[in-house]
Amino acid sequence: MKVAKTGNEAFAEAMRQINPDVVAAYPITPATEIVQIFSQFVADGLVKTEFVAVESEHSAMSACIGASAAGIRAMTGTSSQGLALMWEMLYVASGLRLPIIMPVVNRALSSPINIHCDHSDTFGARDSGWIQLFSENVQEAYDNIIQAVRIAEHPDVKLPIMATTDGFILSHCLETMEMITDEDVRAFIQEPPERANLIKSLQENKPITLGALDLQDYYFEHKRQSAEGMFNALKVIPEIGKEFGEKFGREYGFFEEYRLEDADVAIIVLGSTAGTAKEVVDRLRKDGKKAGLLKLRVYRPFPAELLAEALSGIKALGIMDRADGMSASSGPLYPEICAALFDSPRKPEIVDYIYGLGGRDVKLEDIGHVYGELFQIAEKGKKEYTLKYIGVRE
């Protein structure tokens, strides 16, 4: 069914359809509406969910950890400072192998305080053991959060997952999208597969201890197991994406290649900027210029091998980093892409572009300028710089 929804409405509707047993959440701009709309669903009896209106994001994640450890499906949602406040518990959730599902609205981190989009919040959580899915538009956000349930709960994965939208650009933007029926969503997400949990252990009278002290003799093995879950997610994510495609007509992989096959230059981009960039690619192609684009959907696990394959043969590659790693070197995405391509026999020249911090508008001309530079680099066969800030007064 075609409907018009904002990113936040789409997330909230998906949560209603997923119908989790427990939601524990705390409001934060621009993600507030998700929990607000959802609590109306609770008040109207449209979901079976026990809603825990916690006093902070730290407690939201802690309560989700308790609930998920009790064996049920738990969700929360947040953004920016809220995610930062959860930080400690993000690692606990993944370390305890709890498939918690969380929509996140990407927003800049303080200071200075800002409520608009960039990717520093979730990029910062890249090492926390959470799977991360990015969305170009409201449709993808909706589709991602539904697939997220299956990915996180897959017995070979058992890791928490976040699906993101760009703050305000998607969270508050009304778009038409295809909504799946409640029955079809429930059939797709299935009943959660069984896993060891507190309530089951109580009922079977076989007590379990979760969150034990793990010293030099066991900690490494448990971390290695979590890492294995992430390796397994590399297999599971495209399987679920394919199944989703077969059922609903929209197939998902790790990334989307847009006019990339014969491209001389390309950019890598995450989130809503991909839409703007595709328009630029189309215009360049009209002028006979071989421009392409790769839109990364899955940031964790990082599909390094597949990226290397897809980008091999590109002469000049621009990394669009919507975060600054403050490393005096590059944004966070650049080194990972470089590492992925390091062993490739046909490595492109790679340049990092830090853009759009704190919701700074990204115009067609900005992206066009990036492609212009990349074509020059491709022509010369050599880059003269590795990092540029675009769209900023310097």
Added chain:
Amino acid sequence: MPSLKQLAKRDERFLSGHRLCAGCGEGIVARMVTLAIDKPLIACNATGCLEVASTIFPYSSWNIPWIHSAFENAAATISGVEAAYTSLRKQGKIDRDTVFLAFGGDGGTYDIGLQSLSGAAERGHNILYVCCNNQAYMNTGIQRSSATPKAASTSTSPMGKVIPGKIQFQKDMASIMVAHNIPYVATSIPGKWNDLTSKVEKAVSADGFAYIDVLTPCRLGWPHEPELTMEISRIAADTCIWPLYEVVEGKYKLSYKPREKKPVAEWFKLQRRFDHLLKPANQGLLESIQEEVDRRWEALLAKCGG
């Protein structure tokens, strides 16, 4: 309330083999509290001595489902467990009457965990929260907390040439919990098994959030002779430094009135953290502490109706 004989026949829920110190009050409190609950039980622990010493992987002293997630969030974590249970019960998938119990030290309760504790109490989850209050951050090496008594020498409020230990009196945590208008709040000690057992029973039968603050001697941090654990907790009650009372639905009731109220020095003299306090130079400080303890005791008696 069960007799000691009946309690002794119950299945142990906190087992021996843990690595708490000899004479540690926490192990005794954990055993007594879990033994007093005669229902299916799920427990959560804040980070602290009790947690690290009882669950060194692959071993565990907990003969019940148990979870630890972090330091400041035992109340939030157990509220998630309770919410999961409530959800399943409403869905008709589970029907066993289950008790949800959280343990925190005074660090995890009075200080870093105060926010999540207040949140869980305000939301009114069906939880019993027990504070094993040993009056300092013992697990990290005896640093002062807001539960540390005035003049106690700790590793971050050391007795020095110009400062005689901790400057402030301890926070009145039980009153803070009473202010949440929860159905049950109490103080207790391990040294009176019947006091603690009956309070745990009342707490779990209360409809909503319950809080028990148990003064829990730490033989390493106070420090005291290990065989004095139970006795020293009783002297805290006899000196009225740690009065025993309960607040049921907002109504104060004294649980124990010492026949003869002992001077505070009787409690201080058994613990080396107060050694300096008993020296003549600190006579004035000792007297001021006695005065404050007396004032708080009188105020409590007034709340309890004389």
